[in-house]
Amino acid sequence: MTDPAIIAHLSREPRLAxxxxxxxxxxxxxxxxxxxFGLIRSITYQQLSGRAAGTIFSRFLDIFPDGYPHPERLLEFSVADLRAVGMSRPKAGYLHNVAGFWLEHQLINEDWSRYDDREIIDLLTQIKGVGQWTVEMVLMFVLHRPDLLPLDDLVVRRNLISLFDLHHLKGKQLIQAMIAAAEPWRPYRSYASRYLWEMEATVL
Structure with a gap:
């Protein structure tokens, strides 16, 4: 259940209320x-329907004895092995990249509370195949960071433009206008973004 204080705060903005x-x-x-794990799952789910992605991810987890894709074990599986459970060739490579990065940077059992949102985005987008949107989803849903505004998300962008009638703007002007429009939602823009997804019943 969403904290009533968050609901009350977001309800003060007339367009979102x-x-x-x-x-x-x-x-x-x-x-x-x-x-x-959140990154691995997010990569798997990219550009797929929820049902198809869920099937592939379940098959992927089944190849690990304990059902968890430990980085060192994941790297033992070839791209062909991962493709056999339904991963595309690029995604198989991205999963290897994540596992290798985790081992290289000794991130197992990392205390993520030491990092702010921007630091985590800057760190994890160094991984080939991991973009800002993917990290923002992990921040929102895995780490429960409350104030993300994922403007690379098509649904968030589309509904912000619609709610605030920003159709006439393009490029940097549009980005600046969307950020300004969402300013009253601070410090709960993650929750506001989720309400924008609910408008279209988006599954992540």
């Missing part, structure tokens, strides 16, 4: 705060 009143945010798994 009807959406907050109409929709209830779904409880989503946070994988016990496991950033590595």
């Amino acid at each position: 009807p959406i907050v009143k109409k929709h209830t945010l779904k409880v989503r798994p946070d994988h016990g705060g496991d950033v590595y």
Whole structure:
């Protein structure tokens, strides 16, 4: 259940208030705060329907004896092995990149509370195949960071433009206008973004 204080805060913004009143945010798994697992799952789910991605991810986890894709074990599987469970060739490479990065930077059991949002984004987007949107999803759903505004997300962008009638703007002007429009939602822009997804019943 969403904290009533968050609902009250977001309801003060007149354009968002009807959406907050109409929709209830779904409880989503946070994988016990496991950033590595969250990244692996997010990469798997990219550009796939929820059902198809879920099937592939389940098959992927099944190849590990304990059902967990430990970095060192993941690197033992070839791209061909990962493709055999349904991963595309690029995604198989990205999964290897994440596992290798985790081992190289000794991030197993990392205390992510030591980092702010920007530091985590800057660190993890060094991994080839991991973009800002992917890290933002992990920040929001795995680490429960409350104030992300994922403007690279098509649904968030589309509904911000619609709510605030920003169709006439392009490029940097549009970005600046969207950031300004969402300013009253601080410090709960992650929750506001989730309400924008609920408008279209988006599954992440």
